[in-house]
Amino acid sequence: MAKPAPVSPLAPESFPxxxxxxxxxFAAVEAGVRYQGRTDVMLALLDPGSVMAGVFTRxxxxxxxxxxxxxxxxxxxxxxxxxxxxSGNSNAFxxxxxxxxxxxxxxxxxxxxxxxxxxxxxxxxxxxxEPLKHDRIIAKLDELNAKLDExxxxxxxxAIMTTDxxxxxxxxxxxxxxxxxxxxxxxxxxxxxxPDMATMLVYIFTDAKIARADLQAIVSRLNDKTFNCITVxxxxxxxxxxxxGATGASGVDVTGNAAFEAALSDVMQDLAHQVVKDGEGAxxxxxxxxxxxxxxxxxxxxxxxxxxxxxxxTAIAGEDPNWGxxxxxxxxxxxxxxxxxxxxxxxxxxxxxxxxxxxSYREEAGAALMKKPEITINVDIGIGQGxxxxxxxxxxxxxxxxxxxxxx
Amino acid sequence: MAKPAPVSPLAPESFPxxxxxxxxxFAAVEAGVRYQGRTDVMLALLDPGSVMAGVFTRxxxxxxxxxxxxxxxxxxxxxxxxxxxxSGNSNAFxxxxxxxxxxxxxxxxxxxxxxxxxxxxxxxxxxxxEPLKHDRIIAKLDELNAKLDExxxxxxxxAIMTTDxxxxxxxxxxxxxxxxxxxxxxxxxxxxxxPDMATMLVYIFTDAKIARADLQAIVSRLNDKTFNCITVxxxxxxxxxxxxGATGASGVDVTGNAAFEAALSDVMQDLAHQVVKDGEGAxxxxxxxxxxxxxxxxxxxxxxxxxxxxxxxTAIAGEDPNWGxxxxxxxxxxxxxxxxxxxxxxxxxxxxxxxxxxxSYREEAGAALMKKPEITINVDIGIGQGxxxxxxxxxxxxxxxxxxxxxx
Numbered sequence: 001m002a003k004p005a006p007v008s009p010l011a012p013e014s015f016p017x018x019x020x021x022x023x024x025x026f027a028a029v030e031a032g033v034r035y036q037g038r039t040d041v042m043l044a045l046l047d048p049g050s051v052m053a054g055v056f057t058r059x060x061x062x063x064x065x066x067x068x069x070x071x072x073x074x075x076x077x078x079x080x081x082x083x084x085x086x087s088g089n090s091n092a093f094x095x096x097x098x099x100x101x102x103x104x105x106x107x108x109x110x111x112x113x114x115x116x117x118x119x120x121x122x123x124x125x126x127x128x129x130e131p132l133k134h135d136r137i138i139a140k141l142d143e144l145n146a147k148l149d150e151x152x153x154x155x156x157x158x159a160i161m162t163t164d165x166x167x168x169x170x171x172x173x174x175x176x177x178x179x180x181x182x183x184x185x186x187x188x189x190x191x192x193x194x195p196d197m198a199t200m201l202v203y204i205f206t207d208a209k210i211a212r213a214d215l216q217a218i219v220s221r222l223n224d225k226t227f228n229c230i231t232v233x234x235x236x237x238x239x240x241x242x243x244x245g246a247t248g249a250s251g252v253d254v255t256g257n258a259a260f261e262a263a264l265s266d267v268m269q270d271l272a273h274q275v276v277k278d279g280e281g282a283x284x285x286x287x288x289x290x291x292x293x294x295x296x297x298x299x300x301x302x303x304x305x306x307x308x309x310x311x312x313x314t315a316i317a318g319e320d321p322n323w324g325x326x327x328x329x330x331x332x333x334x335x336x337x338x339x340x341x342x343x344x345x346x347x348x349x350x351x352x353x354x355x356x357x358x359x360s361y362r363e364e365a366g367a368a369l370m371k372k373p374e375i376t377i378n379v380d381i382g383i384g385q386g387x388x389x390x391x392x393x394x395x396x397x398x399x400x401x402x403x404x405x406x407x408x
Numbered sequence: 409m410a411k412p413a414p415v416s417p418l419a420p421e422s423f424p425x426x427x428x429x430x431x432x433x434f435a436a437v438e439a440g441v442r443y444q445g446r447t448d449v450m451l452a453l454l455d456p457g458s459v460m461a462g463v464f465t466r467x468x469x470x471x472x473x474x475x476x477x478x479x480x481x482x483x484x485x486x487x488x489x490x491x492x493x494x495s496g497n498s499n500a501f502x503x504x505x506x507x508x509x510x511x512x513x514x515x516x517x518x519x520x521x522x523x524x525x526x527x528x529x530x531x532x533x534x535x536x537x538e539p540l541k542h543d544r545i546i547a548k549l550d551e552l553n554a555k556l557d558e559x560x561x562x563x564x565x566x567a568i569m570t571t572d573x574x575x576x577x578x579x580x581x582x583x584x585x586x587x588x589x590x591x592x593x594x595x596x597x598x599x600x601x602x603p604d605m606a607t608m609l610v611y612i613f614t615d616a617k618i619a620r621a622d623l624q625a626i627v628s629r630l631n632d633k634t635f636n637c638i639t640v641x642x643x644x645x646x647x648x649x650x651x652x653g654a655t656g657a658s659g660v661d662v663t664g665n666a667a668f669e670a671a672l673s674d675v676m677q678d679l680a681h682q683v684v685k686d687g688e689g690a691x692x693x694x695x696x697x698x699x700x701x702x703x704x705x706x707x708x709x710x711x712x713x714x715x716x717x718x719x720x721x722t723a724i725a726g727e728d729p730n731w732g733x734x735x736x737x738x739x740x741x742x743x744x745x746x747x748x749x750x751x752x753x754x755x756x757x758x759x760x761x762x763x764x765x766x767x768s769y770r771e772e773a774g775a776a777l778m779k780k781p782e783i784t785i786n787v788d789i790g791i792g793q794g795x796x797x798x799x800x801x802x803x804x805x806x807x808x809x810x811x812x813x814x815x816x
Contacts, residue, residue, distance in 0.1 A: 061739030061747040093735045093747065095764035128732040129765050238739050310718070310803075314811035324536040327501045331469030331646050339469040339501065356503035357537050395718075397808050403719060404726035404804065 008190075010277035010285050010373060010393075011166040018153050018171050018184040021205040023047040023247025026152030027144040028159035031136045034088030034126055039159035041086045041137050043144040044203060045113055048080040050247045052121065053216040055223045057240035063092035064102040065122045066239055072118050073243075076212055081119045083203060083243055084109045084137070084144075085160050087188075090199060091124040091132040092238045101132040112141040123241045125188065125199040126162050153205075157186035160201055163402070164190040164278050170270035172263035176252045181208045183264055185244075187271040190278040200275055202227065202242040204267060209248035210255055218261055219244050226268040229300075229390045231307050232279035276391050281398020284316050286391065287376045293386035298335035300388035302381065305333035313395035316375060321366030323351045326379060341382030346375065416598075418685035418693050418781060418801075419574040426561045426579050426592040429613040431455040431655025434560030435552040436567035439544045442496025442534055447567035449494045449545050451552040452611060453521055456488040458655045460529065461624040463631045465648035471500035472510040473530045474647055480526050481651075484620055489527045491611060491651055492517045492545070492552075493568050495596075498607060499532040499540040500646040509540040520549040531649045533596065533607040534570050561613075565594035568609055571810070572598040572686050578678035580671035584660045589616045591672055593652075595679040598686040608683055610635065610650040612675060617656035618663055626669055627652050634676040637708075637798045639715050640687035684799050689806020692724050694799065695784045701794035706743035708796035710789065713741035721803035724783060729774030731759045734787060749790030754783065 024046045028039040046052075054073040056066050084105060091098045102122055110117040124132060157167035171184040185204030210218075223242060254260035277285055288307050293299035306312055309329040315322035323344050330337050340355035346369045350358045369375065432454045436447040454460075462481040464474050492513060499506045510530055518525040532540060565575040579592040593612030618626075631650060662668035685693055696715050701707035714720055717737040723730035731752050738745050748763035754777045758766045777783065 057739075059736070059739035060741075060743075060745040061735050061750070093732060093760070093763060093765075095748065095762060097764070128735070129760070238736055310807070311811060314808055317808070318812035320812075324501060327469050327536070328467070328646055331465075331467035333468075335468075337468040340503065342469070352501070352537070354503060355501060356505070394812075395808065396812065397805055399718070400722055400725065400803065400805050400808055403722035404728075404802075 007165045008278045008282060010282055012274065015154055015167055016169050016171055018169050019173065019182045020150045021182055021184055021247065022207045022249035023050060024205045024245060025148035025150050026156040027147035027149065028152065028155040029140045029143050029147065031086065031140045033086050033133055033136050039155065040088050041084070041140055041144065042156040042159040043148070044083040044156065045148055046081045046245045047247055047249065049078055050081055050245050051210065051212040051215055052081050052243065052245050053212065053219045054241065054243045055220055057237060059238045061093065061238050063090055063124065063239045064094065064098035065091055065124050066241060068102045068106065069121045069241060069243070072121060075118060077119055079116055079119050081121065081245060082109055082113045082115055083121045085123040085201065086137055087160050087162050088126040089124055089130060089132045090126050090128045090239050092128040094129065094131060097131055101134040104134045105137050108138040108141055112145050121243055123201050123239065125160065125201055125239055128238070153184060153186060160188045162188065164188050166278060168271055168274040170267045172267050174259045174263045176254065176257060176259070179250060179252045181250050181252050181254060181260060182206065183267050185267050185271055187275060189275040190280065199237040199239040200227065202271055204244040206246045207248070207250035208246050208252055208254040208260060209250065210246050210253065214255055215244065215246050218264065222261070222265050222268050226265065226272040230272045230276045231304060231390060231392050232276060273391060276393050279393040280402045281396040282393035283396055284394040285374045286316060286393060287389060288392065289376065289378045289389050290381065291387045292380040292382045292384060294336040294384040295386040296388055297386070299386040300390070301335040302330050302333045302337070302379065303388045303390040305329045306377065306379065307390045307392035310395055313392070316370065317394040317396045319367065319370040321346055321351065321363065321370050326377065330379060330381070336383060337381050338383055343380045343382060345378045346370065415573045416686050416690060418690055420682065423562055423575055424577050424579055426577050427581065427590045428558045429590055429592055429655065430615045430657035431458060432613045432653060433556035433558050434564040435555035435557065436560065436563040437548045437551050437555065439494065439548045441494050441541055441544050447563065448496050449492070449548055449552065450564040450567040451556070452491040452564065453556055454489045454653045455655055455657065457486055458489055458653050459618065459620040459623055460489050460651065460653050461620065461627045462649065462651045463628055465645060467646045469501065469646050471498055471532065471647045472502065472506035473499055473532050474649060476510045476514065477529045477649060477651070480529060483526060485527055487524055487527050489529065489653060490517055490521045490523055491529045493531040493609065494545055495568050495570050496534040497532055497538060497540045498534050498536045498647050500536040502537065502539060505539055509542040512542045513545050516546040516549055520553050529651055531609050531647065533568065533609055533647055536646070561592060561594060568594070568596045570596065572596050574686060576679055576682040578675045580675050582667045582671045584662065584665060584667070587658060587660045589658050589660050589662060589668060590614065591675050593675050593679055595683060597683040598688065607645040607647040608635065610679055612652040614654045615656070615658035616654050616660055616662040616668060617658065618654050618661065622663055623652065623654050626672065630669070630673050630676050634673065634680040638680045638684045639712060639798060639800050640684060681799060684801050687801035688810045689804040690801030691804055692802040693782045694724060694801060695797060696800065697784065697786045697797050698789065699795045700788040700790045700792060702744040702792040703794040704796055705794070707794040708798070709743040710738050710741045710745065710787065711796045711798040713737045714785065714787065715798045715800035718803055721800070724778065725802040725804045727775065727778040729754055729759065729771065729778050734785065735760070738787060738789070744791060745789050746791055751788045751790060753786045754778065
């Protein structure tokens with residue numbers, strides 16, 4: 001393993017103060033699954049009456065824990081729930097033994113927590129293709145149970161890190177009829193040191209009261225606008241998992257409450273941005289706004305083509321206002337475009353319009369904008385009303401160093 | 409501009425000895441379009457009776473010369489033809505002025521060569537978004553005409569280079585009824601120094617006799633198996649062009665001749681491989697074979713997902729037999745796959761099968777294979793009969809250096 005990378009230059013100044021979410025407690029321990037001298041297993045236990053929702057990687061080579069979560073997530077239950085997560089080993093591409101490991105962990109956790117196994121959700125992140133030493137996790141269940149603490153969310157955020165350079169948390173509060181509803185979440189996802197993979201894991205909790213199906217609908221909808229709109233290198237993990245639990249402990253029903261959905265959207269977007277800001281080798285956080293496309297789907301196709309283009313990403317790394325590469329990325333995306341109606345701006349500086357560089361554009365203005373750590377690229381396709389926003393980072397020597405220079 | 413990159417370690421030892429193709433002559437001159445002290449314009453003149461075929465970039469932001477070629481390529485004519493190409497400026501994203509520049513160059517070339525303008529095909533490659541100084545090209549047409557030489561193909565190959573580190577040529581000969589039919593071609597395509605783009609230009613000539621529509625059908629079919637199966641960084645130029653001219657001077661009709669199609673396939677594959685071997689920063693030439701997919705289209709989707717994955721490409725750069733990243737790339741491709749039927753080998757070393765690492769696999773064997781300059785990745789999806797092969801190179805610090813470190 002390589003030595004730890006320095007903290008991303010795009011990291012927040014500090015971990016946020018997360019509020020207690022009544023009805024859920026956390027614990028983290030050192031189980032030595034792979035790493036030594038750090039916590040690597042976390043347990044979250046939700047009280048009876050909690051509802052669970054989730055979204056998962058669409059990879060055709062999903063890991064055993066993902067398949068197990070997907071089988072369980074749609075069921076209604078009043079029994080409470082547990083989430084158990086280990087770092088160090090992803091239990092992905094581990095064949096039938098992987099399925100048995102997931103079963104062993106979830107069944108032992110169920111027993112330790114007094115839950116049916118159908119209410120235990122697990123994730124694993126880290127090295128792939130190696131057997132998960134699940135006995136090391138199971139051996140720590142009593143200790144985890146004894147340490148459960150409603151203030152334990154930050155410790156949980158640290159236990160799930162792999163090559164992340166900082167722990168990721170976000171929160172929001174809204175007032176509904178004089179009562180406070182709280183949302184708090186943690187995430188991991190960053191880089192990969194061979195042969196680790198950039199699994200993104202997200203766990204969000206609220207004390208709001210809401211039906212399972214309603215929560216699932218909101219989470220799925222918001223996921224499409226947040227986590228599904230970020231890209232570091234276009235590669236998709238076999239383990240990506242987002243789980244959300246609503247304990248109902250606030251007593252406030254948020255069914256149909258737009259403020260709740262907006263607050264949850266903020267939390268999810270904040271966590272999604274933190275994942276991008278911890279992208280391997282990232283030195284720039286880039287927002288790509290596409291407007292004027294034939295449809296929202298076309299706008300998203302253009303935006304992802306720009307955000308995933310190695311030529312665009314290396315130009316940003318080089319602080320080069322290279323609008324020609326953006327024209328190229330729009331042209332190759334496969335979505336409808338017309339060279340002569342395209343306009344491009346960096347921040348508020350109009351760079352190109354009507355098929356050519358803008359008359360008002362001065363290279364110095366573009367170059368100055370590119371020196372900032374956060375860059376916005378606005379592209380108007382000029383043929384319709386479709387729009388989309390995606391977020392990405394630049395492609396630097398740091399990415400190559402992390403992913404090519406070190407052997408596993 | 410950066411200083412010239414050293415010649416790719418994957419370059420052929422020398423430029424091949426190209427045969428004379430009766431009925432076509434070449435010239436190259438220094439026109440100073442952008443570069444100084446080197447040739448930058450080439451002219452190829454084909455005798456009356458020649459037929460022309462071509463394939464072009466599908467980019468929605470195609471350059472003016474590409475649009476002009478596309479408008480002309482489908483017409484039958486006995487008037488002969490000319491191909492005029494400049495390097496240094498791609499005349500892409502240059503608005504209406506770009507259209508006028510292309511018109512000026514093709515009309516002046518037509519006049520100088522005694523051809524209708526509809527028989528003059530042009531290409532431009534180099535910086536984008538800057539006006540093409542077409543007067544500099546037009547001023548050299550008399551000199552080009554005077555220098556036309558049936559032995560001028562290598563000089564032409566050099567004149568069309570931009571950031572290529574070596575000129576690219578390939579040839580084949582077949583015997584048909586005691587007569588020799590010859591094919592020879594040149595190509596450029598490599599890297600980009602901001603804001604240049606990796607335009608791929610290919611010009612192939614034969615003295616075979618064949619109807620235009622038949623030649624077009626063969627070229628389109630072979631293009632799908634050769635140039636459309638290579639990828640350096642998934643980015644597509646706005647100027648990619650392949651033109652083929654058949655002079656008929658051998659007197660040999662090759663209509664329906666399988667040997668001719670096989671020979672042309674070899675020439676196109678050879679040139680395509682040379683383009684990959686000159687990929688920016690490339691140190692490894694990688695063949696990705698996918699078999700057992702649900703369809704040929706699915707196999708191609710998987711193969712391109714592997715070949716374009718930054719994680720796979722950086723692992724190859726690091727000589728890391730990281731099969732987990734190949735599993736990831738198959739899983740994310742969107743085409744059908746089953747984790748538990750997937751098998752992967754590097755060369756003839758079986759690495760993974762039935763959802764897990766192969767029992768016979770030893771890391772040393774994989775690591776030894778990865779040290780070679782040419783690497784083959786074989787992936788059997790295990791669910792059908794579909795197959796595809798694509799070629800790519802690794803992703804190295806060299807790529808970042810070429811594309812990020814230097815400002816335009």
